[in-house]
Amino acid sequence: MKMVIGIVRPERTNAVLEALYHAEVRGLSMSRVQGHGGELDRVETYRGTRVQMGLSEKVRIEIAVSDEFVDPTVKALCDGARTGEVGDGKVFVIPLERVVRIRSGQEDKSAVTPVGS
Ligand SMILES: Nc1ncnc2c1ncn2[C@@H]1O[C@H](COP(=O)(O)OP(=O)(O)OP(=O)(O)O)[C@@H](O)[C@H]1O
Ligand SMILES: [Mg+2]
Known part of the structure; x- marks a missing residue:
């Protein structure tokens, strides 16, 4: 399992949610x-230039997924969030050790898969 974290432009949120749904x-x-995200503003001051x-405002989306969903999730984040301009964001994929569904006590793969799907 992995925790996939996407940091995206707020105005791309709906497109990302739609891509994840699909x-x-x-x-x-x-x-x-x-x-x-690395962009530096130069501020002119009395004795020179300060950096x-x-x-900037971003939206952070965290999604815990089983292994077969890692690539589709990363792709959906990228497809939904990309404008091609600097500042589109990043995706981080982090190992995930354990997931527990509180209601049922189910763990791991059966806990990251929503009930009914
Ligand atoms: N190394 C990082 N660690 C944690 N968060 C990051 C990192 N890089 C970017 N972010 C987050 O992602 C947001 C968007 O980053 P940004 O899209 O500018 O990344 P970038 O690597 O500079 O890509 P680009 O060249 O397209 O600007 C940042 O505002 C920040 O919240
Ligand atoms: Mg940047």
């Missing part, structure tokens, strides 16, 4: 974050 990925968490690390 990839049959169900179950995710989302939060608003502030991020820095400021600007922060």
Whole structure:
């Protein structure tokens, strides 16, 4: 299992959710974050140029998936979030040790697969 984390532009959120739905990925968490993606703003000051690390609003989407869903999930995040411009975001794939569905006590693969699918 993996935890797939996508950090995307807020205005691409709906496109990403749609792409995930079509990839049959169900179950995710989302939060608003502030991020820095390498772009530096130059600020002119009295004695020269200062560089400021600007922060921009992004949406962080976390999706725990079984192994066969890793590639479709990464692809859906990329397809939904890409505009081709600098700042489109990133996807991180992290090993996931254990998942527990609280209601039933089910673990791991049967816990990341939503009931009814
Ligand atoms: N190395 C990183 N670690 C953690 N978060 C990151 C990292 N790089 C980018 N992010 C997050 O992703 C957001 C978008 O990053 P961004 O798209 O600018 O990445 P990039 O690698 O600079 O790509 P691009 O060249 O398209 O700008 C950032 O605002 C930040 O929230
Ligand atoms: Mg960047």
